[in-house]
Amino acid sequence: MGFLYRKLVRRLLFNFNPELMHDAAIKSARAMQHVGPLSAMVRFLARAKDFPVTVAGMKFRNPVGLAAGFDKNCEAARFLAGLGFGFLELGTVTLRPQPGNPRPRLFRLRENKAIINRMGFNNAGAWDAARSLEKLLPLPIPVGISVGKNADCSMEDASRNYLETLKVMYSYGDYFAVNISSPNTLQLRTLHSGEKLRRLVEPMLDFASGQKKAKPFFVKIAPDLEERDLESAAALAVEMGFGLIATNTTVSRSAVPAYWKSYEGGLSGTPLRALSNEVLGRTVVLVKGKVPVMGSGGISDGASALEKLKLGADLVQIYSGLIYEGPFLVKEILEYLDRHHWHPSHR
Numbered sequence: 001m002g003f004l005y006r007k008l009v010r011r012l013l014f015n016f017n018p019e020l021m022h023d024a025a026i027k028s029a030r031a032m033q034h035v036g037p038l039s040a041m042v043r044f045l046a047r048a049k050d051f052p053v054t055v056a057g058m059k060f061r062n063p064v065g066l067a068a069g070f071d072k073n074c075e076a077a078r079f080l081a082g083l084g085f086g087f088l089e090l091g092t093v094t095l096r097p098q099p100g101n102p103r104p105r106l107f108r109l110r111e112n113k114a115i116i117n118r119m120g121f122n123n124a125g126a127w128d129a130a131r132s133l134e135k136l137l138p139l140p141i142p143v144g145i146s147v148g149k150n151a152d153c154s155m156e157d158a159s160r161n162y163l164e165t166l167k168v169m170y171s172y173g174d175y176f177a178v179n180i181s182s183p184n185t186l187q188l189r190t191l192h193s194g195e196k197l198r199r200l201v202e203p204m205l206d207f208a209s210g211q212k213k214a215k216p217f218f219v220k221i222a223p224d225l226e227e228r229d230l231e232s233a234a235a236l237a238v239e240m241g242f243g244l245i246a247t248n249t250t251v252s253r254s255a256v257p258a259y260w261k262s263y264e265g266g267l268s269g270t271p272l273r274a275l276s277n278e279v280l281g282r283t284v285v286l287v288k289g290k291v292p293v294m295g296s297g298g299i300s301d302g303a304s305a306l307e308k309l310k311l312g313a314d315l316v317q318i319y320s321g322l323i324y325e326g327p328f329l330v331k332e333i334l335e336y337l338d339r340h341h342w343h344p345s346h347r
């Protein structure tokens with residue numbers, strides 16, 4: 001199936017504008033998830049061996065998840081779950097709807113199997129996402145919800161803005177990802193530094209601990225951090241008990257031709273792999289197994305997924321790989337793990 005996608009479908013889709021194609025894919029998935037026989041066929045084609053893992057108290061049928069940003073409005077979750085993922089991270093959702101940055105804002109770097117995006121948290125807002133999930137839940141796999149900050153909200157009000165988003169979304173997620181690492185919202189990445197991160201996360205953890213069920217939190221970090229920011233984020237994660245997701249997209253262009261330097265935004269896909277793995281490895285060492293770590297960045301096949309699991313990731317996530325390798329990538333990864341006799345206890 002992956003072969004067919006790469007030879008035929010990708011060739012066709014890549015003739016069109018990337019954002020238009022993405023929107024069309026989400027719209028089709030949204031429609032298909034309500035057609036029983038179609039969804040059943042997709043589930044059948046994508047089925048693979050289970051690799052059950054338990055992370056942060058949640059049970060996953062396998063460790064391969066969808067990364068945030070693919071389904072920003074949480075509208076195609078049921079279809080996406082049928083592609084064999086172990087979990088979905090939906091969003092990033094902001095409190096109020098916002099249009100994001102001006103277009104064009106999504107670029108394919110075909111030769112490098114990469115993407116540059118400066119979407120800027122375009123989304124329909126938390127209430128809309130909640131309404132969508134109301135219709136789609138429950139799903140057979142855990143759902144994470146990524147929360148972010150509205151672009152027009154000042155950094156002083158960031159903490160309140162995140163908290164309000166969390167409150168709207170709380171009953172719909174199995175875990176929450178706090179996105180402080182998008183390069184496309186002004187100053188967002190300054191939230192990595194020690195005290196700022198504490199002031200951001202503390203109210204959310206307090207809110208969660210006051211609910212019937214205290215759900216797990218993960219903070220998604222950038223691959224372009226200063227060592228001291230990574231150290232303080234890891235120390236805080238251990239102290240406060242949240243997990244980390246390493247990493248988001250990079251602002252570096254050192255792994256792609258110089259031509260792309262003039263394109264602002266976050267780079268993802270194959271050229272992010274080495275940098276992201278380096279940060280993942282350092283993160284795993286810093287947290288010493290005391291909190292869970294997810295790996296995201298540059299997974300395009302079984303080998304690149306296994307690499308992150310061997311570096312100590314409890315779970316991994318994919319985005320750009322889906323665009324280049326197609327919707328059956330999860331199955332291909334799981335088959336590779338099986339052929340290489342990977343077992344969750346190897347982590």
Ligand SMILES: Cc1cc2nc3c(=O)[nH]c(=O)nc-3n(C[C@H](O)[C@H](O)[C@H](O)COP(=O)(O)O)c2cc1C
Pocket residue numbers: 067068069070072091092106115117119121146179182220247248249267268269270272296297298299317318319320321
């Ligand atoms: C078009 C696009 C939009 C994205 N939007 C988000 C987002 O809203 N929130 C987020 O946390 N990450 C977002 N990401 C980052 C991905 O979740 C992922 O961490 C990153 O792309 C690295 O993984 P990859 O190399 O498998 O794509 C986005 C990535 C792309 C390509």
